[in-house]
Amino acid sequence: MITAAAQEREHYLNASYGIKSWLLTKDHKRIGLLYLFTVTLFFFIGGAFATLIRIELLTPQGGLVSSETYNKLFTMHGVTMVFFFLIPSIPATLGNFFLPMMIGARDLAFPRINLLSWYLLVIGGLFALFAMLAGGVDTGWTFYTPYSTTYSNTWVIATALGIFVAGFSSILTGLNFVVTVHRMRAPGMTWFRMPLFVWSNYATALIQILGTPVLAVTMVLVFCERVFHIGIFDPALGGDPVLFQHLFWFYSHPAVYIMVLPGMGVISELISVFSRKPVFGYSFVAFSSVAIAVLGFLVWGHHLFVSTQSVYAGMVFSFLSYFVAIPSAIKVFNWTATLYKGSISFATPMLYAFGFIGLFTIGGLTGLFVAALGIDVHVTDTYFVIAHFHYIMVGGTIMAYLGGLHYWWPKITGRMYPELWARLSALVIFLGFNLTFFPQFILGYLGMPRRYHVYPDEFQVLHVLSTAGASVLAAGYLIPMVYFVWSLRYGQMAGANPWGATGLEWQTASPPPVHNFDEMPVVTHEAYDYTTVLGEVEVG
């Protein structure tokens, strides 16, 4: 672990030792690391499924695995990545660790509930893992009825139970964040002095609290129909199959914003620090997070344009979907404008931020395509949609997650990562990502449907390109794994504030003491006021 020079000073990592000191910890920083470990594990499990999918799709006739297996692979890829990696990723790791520090608090409002929420994620994850090992599930991560309730012969209930339990983890994290932001800000930390990462996690927490219960209810209804044959969704039992889609997307569309809003918060921090300027239009960026959280609840029907929903409902949902595009555009414009007359550093986290803006721009713009009714009729349920949401969730969220991880790594561990390798892997990830997913836009418009094990020959060239890109992308994800671990022992010692950042988390030692601050911080300036720290920047 962290050794040598940091030995004398007590901090959160060396204050106590032993497995119990971690599994029963109430320290938000240690819980953040427990989450980091857990979601990394799920990321590599989900990634392994993706690898098999991409290899299978090299050939049109599907020789590697059977159709049953292929269907399970894309289902388990989706379930793992969405519910056990993307949703907890930034809020539960970086948010857990840094949200209290950024507002000058010693911990989250409910440390025990925080630990409980990690256990819930683990228990939910174990249910899902059990389902995968016992034989898998083949409904798609969307669990559309009546296939999931009546027809599938796979482990639907175990998986749904896993998602149900993990949902409470998300709800409790959200609850903890909201109370912490309301009640535990340091003296002088007014709402409009809060870093934008806190704003975006606050907005995310609102969605987690208000949306996730609907998913829980939906999973219970699936359970009731599948186990007790109570007719809710299956028309053969008197139910309505499209009702499921309304309930599912009422949570799962806002869930997209649970996945991407915290990433936007990370990017706001990175763009500011590495331009050494306050974020352009701070209040617009802050309110756009809240606007996305609110509007995100009003657009679920755009997943149902061809689901026999009424024509007029389709029009209303298309109209409202364009409203949610605007706050995202505002963010992109403000980030770009922040660079103007800045002092721009090309440190690794900033490269990830640039990557995020580029990929999120493409993901967001193609969102305008799928929100247009006439286009969506053609591209829904094709690879166009796959490409679109991977640009948002992988190109957006994972770039932000990695950017944030590099940025805060010195604070978390007290060590620097190797800069050259880090820049190289950021570049590899960006190129690999585009090569993987850009061809899928073309595939989708050509008509290649999603969730196809075998496909017509004419789509093969683009699938091969995509698989080639995925290989590059996989290499890009493995490099940081290696050097992060390496840096724990061999990384250069990081000072308290290696980037010259203004956030309160940088005004305490690296790694932070158990109670974060030796003295209660008092905030006297706006966020991102670099005149306050520049004197302390370590030159060289």
Next chain:
Amino acid sequence: MKFPLFPEQASNFAPETDHLLYFLLAVSVFFTVLIFGAIFYLAIRYRRRSDRELPRVLHTPMVVEVLWTVLPFGLTMIMFGWGASIFFHQSKPPDNALQIYVVGKQWMWKMQHMEGQREINELHVPVGRPIRLTMTSEDVIHSFFVPAFRTKEDVVPGRYSTSWWTPTKTGKYHLFCAEYCGTNHSRMIGWIYVMEPQEYQNWLSGGRAFGSLSENGEKLFQDLACGNCHKADGSGRCPNLVGLFGRNVQLADGRTIRADEGYIRESILQPNAKIVAGYQPLMPTFQGLVTEEGVLQLVEYIKSLGRQPGTPAEVSPNPPAPKQ
């Protein structure tokens, strides 16, 4: 090896959809170049030259924020209006459309022509004539997707959905199931054959057809003894079906609904869901006794009973005075 970038245009909706696509592409390329260009330029122009440099804080001009909120919003409203108009067009099949019935099941497409021809995973249609599909599923949700036509509509158990298009080019086009439906989802595919009208006529007369749809429906109507209650002269215990299709029906609960395909299907399978005013809930369900294809034949038979000349526009709320 073929390497196309755009799919073939083979229906009236293909150019409509593609024109909107070109507009969206133009807007997207513009903004992508703008953002990427700005980031490259600004990042290099204002790169950090000294570790101690501190840029001046710029005041955020309100006008900039308003401008880049309002302009994109205006553009998105064009996208909305344009997309919605195509969608609205797709929801209104013309009256002269050729009717075809589609039943999806794991994992095949079953098509029925009015003349009685049945096809599996293939559909033959004439070029230049609007085609209207009325679709349902026997099991899970499927989706009828023809990329060359730019149309897609889910095929949902328990209800009828419709889709329409006019093929504009003869040829052979992919039909895909686009909604994941289980193990062999990716094999639930087929071909649409668009033929010259004369060729289509030849194909129709060459096919093995055992009576037209409505003839088969009539036979089923007799086999199931529907006519014992639904008497054509209106003297039965149940509503007279002559001239029913397309009329407004007054229900016992006071609502008035239009008798379309979905209503007739529901009345066969769940007779008590909507009771016609003045009648008793006597009819048993035919769920399980008649297949989805059979229901479609019955629907087509009831449609063929047509409108009697001179009948009022409303189905009479009371049975025509059962003489006692």
